Amino acid sequence: MGNRIRTLRKRRVGSQSEFAEKLDVSVVTISRIENGMTKIDAELLIKMSEVLQVPVNIILGMGQQEYFV
Numbered sequence: 001m002g003n004r005i006r007t008l009r010k011r012r013v014g015s016q017s018e019f020a021e022k023l024d025v026s027v028v029t030i031s032r033i034e035n036g037m038t039k040i041d042a043e044l045l046i047k048m049s050e051v052l053q054v055p056v057n058i059i060l061g062m063g064q065q066e067y068f069v
C-alpha cells in the first residue's frame with residue numbers, strides 16, 4: 001500500500017511535506033507509511049482519499065489501475 005500512496009502522492013500532491021501538511025501529520029509519518037513501516041487508521045485513510053482525490057479502494061489496491069498509468 002505504501003508504494004501506491006507514494007505514486008499517488010507524487011502525481012497529485014507533490015512532496016511529502018506538502019502531503020503531510022494537508023493531512024496534518026508529520027513528514028516522518030508519511031515516510032513511514034510509504035515505506036510500509038506503519039499502518040494507517042481509517043480516519044487517516046479517508047483524509048488521504050480526499051487529498052489524493054481517489055476512492056479509498058484505490059489506495060487499498062482494490063480498484064482500477066488507471067490511477068497508476
